[in-house]
Amino acid sequence: MTFERVDSRTEWEGRIARVRVDTVRFDDGEEAEREVVEHPGAVAIVAHDGERLWMVRQPREPVGEQGLLELPAGKLEEEGEDAETTAKRELAEEIGKGARTWQRLTSFYTTPGFADEEMHVYLATDLYDEEAESEENERIEIVEVPLDDLDDVIRENRDSKTLVGLLWFRSYCR
């Protein structure tokens, strides 16, 4: 069973989000409409110095969380921006670090049923202090997590990209 997109129209456009409705035709001839939230894609970074993971805690208003513990992360500035470039910028902006070693761990869709966001997860090691050019978000708190606490953090975590990144790190990078 395959499909092709035969029509697409933008139905709503906010300051950040945009919703389009696609018409797709399956190879049995049936057509269907699909509502798609458009997203430029994003990155998340598992950053550690051998003893501690560097994470962030921030309010997440859409889910009513006053302080969700997450990997440093951020949106691609535009569709097609190189994800590693985004990752380097976000690591500097969110935790004030650069990294000499970068490795892409995995890429995945966060919610393939209703949004086109693709998430790229990187491992950043050999960290050094680096001041960010852009201004800091005052609502982001930096959290240092001892690597010994990794399992506890995973068991309590509630964010998809963070769970994938930390579980992947635990499984394949230690």
Add this chain to the structure above:
Amino acid sequence: MTFERVDSRTEWEGRIARVRVDTVRFDDGEEAEREVVEHPGAVAIVAHDGERLWMVRQPREPVGEQGLLELPAGKLEEEGEDAETTAKRELAEEIGKGARTWQRLTSFYTTPGFADEEMHVYLATDLYDEEAESEENERIEIVEVPLDDLDDVIRENRDSKTLVGLLWFRSYCR
């Protein structure tokens, strides 16, 4: 830093998706608008019989994937439906199985920056054949994965709930 929601209005409503714009006030007095895609929540199921995992492959039009390999999954029928009830229904509908043993592994937000979807992941074991009441989606193909292939499936997988479920299973359930 905390916030409260002081206003909320629905801006767009499709057949499935709905977008609202919230006004939130932070405890420093600043107000901000947040665009939120509303979602009733969902479940995903790691189902295995000791030798094989039961997964599904289906077209995911929003991300242009002709056949994305995923855990059996589905939406809560309404906000507040018991997630384990959803999981039992979806396992029967998607792979034609029931399970005598159910365990909730974790719950998380898929995209806390722009949608309120919460995902609940279950482990289902002691499987038995069970016919679903509702009609089957002809575009869903059942895929049996030998447990010995778990790492290969994880490394190639591109779906967030599936990665969390399989990595969690690999880390804590074997």
